[in-house]
Amino acid sequence: xxxxxxxxxxxxxxxxxxxxxxxxxxxxxxxxxxxxxxxxxxxxxxxxxxxxxxxxxxxxxxxxxxxxxxxxxxxxxxxxxxxxxxxxxxxxxxxxxxxxxxxxxxxxxxxxxxxxxxxxxxxxxxxxxxxxxxxxxxxxxxxxxxxxxxxxxxxxxxxxxxxxxxxxxxxxxxxxxxxxxxxxxxxxxxxxxxxxxxxxxxxxxxxxxx
Numbered sequence: 001x002x003x004x005x006x007x008x009x010x011x012x013x014x015x016x017x018x019x020x021x022x023x024x025x026x027x028x029x030x031x032x033x034x035x036x037x038x039x040x041x042x043x044x045x046x047x048x049x050x051x052x053x054x055x056x057x058x059x060x061x062x063x064x065x066x067x068x069x070x071x072x073x074x075x076x077x078x079x080x081x082x083x084x085x086x087x088x089x090x091x092x093x094x095x096x097x098x099x100x101x102x103x104x105x106x107x108x109x110x111x112x113x114x115x116x117x118x119x120x121x122x123x124x125x126x127x128x129x130x131x132x133x134x135x136x137x138x139x140x141x142x143x144x145x146x147x148x149x150x151x152x153x154x155x156x157x158x159x160x161x162x163x164x165x166x167x168x169x170x171x172x173x174x175x176x177x178x179x180x181x182x183x184x185x186x187x188x189x190x191x192x193x194x195x196x197x198x199x200x201x202x203x204x205x206x207x208x209x210x
Contacts, residue, residue: 001039009037015048023063026052030071031079040064050080051102055087062093066100066120083122092116098124103142112136118144124160132156138165152202163195 006024010017015028023043026032031050038056043063046052049071066084074080082101088108095115098104103122110128116136118124123142126149134153138144143164158165 001037001041003041003043006037006041006044009034030074032068046084046100049082050074051078051083051085052100053085054089055085057086058088059091060086060089060093060096064093066098066104069101070121081122084120098140104140118160154203154205156202158195158198158202160195163193165195165198 003024007017007019010024010026013033015026015032018025018027023045024041025045026048028048028050030048031053032046032048033053035053035055037054038058040054040057040061042061044061045065046068048068050068052066052068068082068084070082071080081103083103083105084098084100085105086109087105089106090108090110092106092109092113094113096113097117098120101121103125104118104120105125106129107125107127109126110130112126112129112133114133114135116133118138118140121141124138124140124144127145127147129146130148130150132146132149132152134155136156138158138160140160142160142162143166144158144160145166147166149167
């Protein structure tokens with residue numbers, strides 16, 4: 001999609017935006033519904049007040065930024081939660097950083113490139129991901145869903161708070177979309193934070209399920 005075509009799509013829907021050099025900054029006060037778009041031009045930044053719906057997008061071009069916020073007028077409704085819906089995306093550009101104020105839905109993503117960071121204020125849904133590359137950091141403010149992951153490199157870190165990580169091969173009281181929470185792992189040790197135990201287990205190679 002060209003820059004001009006994207007601006008036309010925003011205009012058709014009445015979404016406000018600003019142009020700053022090569023950047024298009026989406027500033028709509030509420031959610032942005034762009035479910036029909038299959039591509040984006042480089043250099044788009046989302047700073048709207050609510051969800052960004054990009055359900056049909058399969059790839060993200062370089063320079064796309066997500067800094068959409070929760071809308072204080074509608075704090076408890078999903079559409080105003082600062083979430084990003086990218087359920088058809090299969091690849092991400094290296095070094096992608098998520099800094100939105102809600103969750104990130106990447107349910108079709110099967111691999112992560114190096115340098116991806118999750119710093120969003122919500123959950124991270126990666127139910128189709130089968131492996132994690134070295135150096136991935138989860139610093140989001142919510143849960144992480146990894147239904148299909150079978151192996152985790154030693155330097156992957158889970159620093160998400162409140163801490164909840166769901167794996168497809170765990171069973172227990174805490175479950176989500178067919179995955180069990182590490183919090184319900186029978187090997188947890190009283191007095192030791194579950195994230196410290198999980199990161200230690202990863203560092204000594206106990207998470208290779210192949």
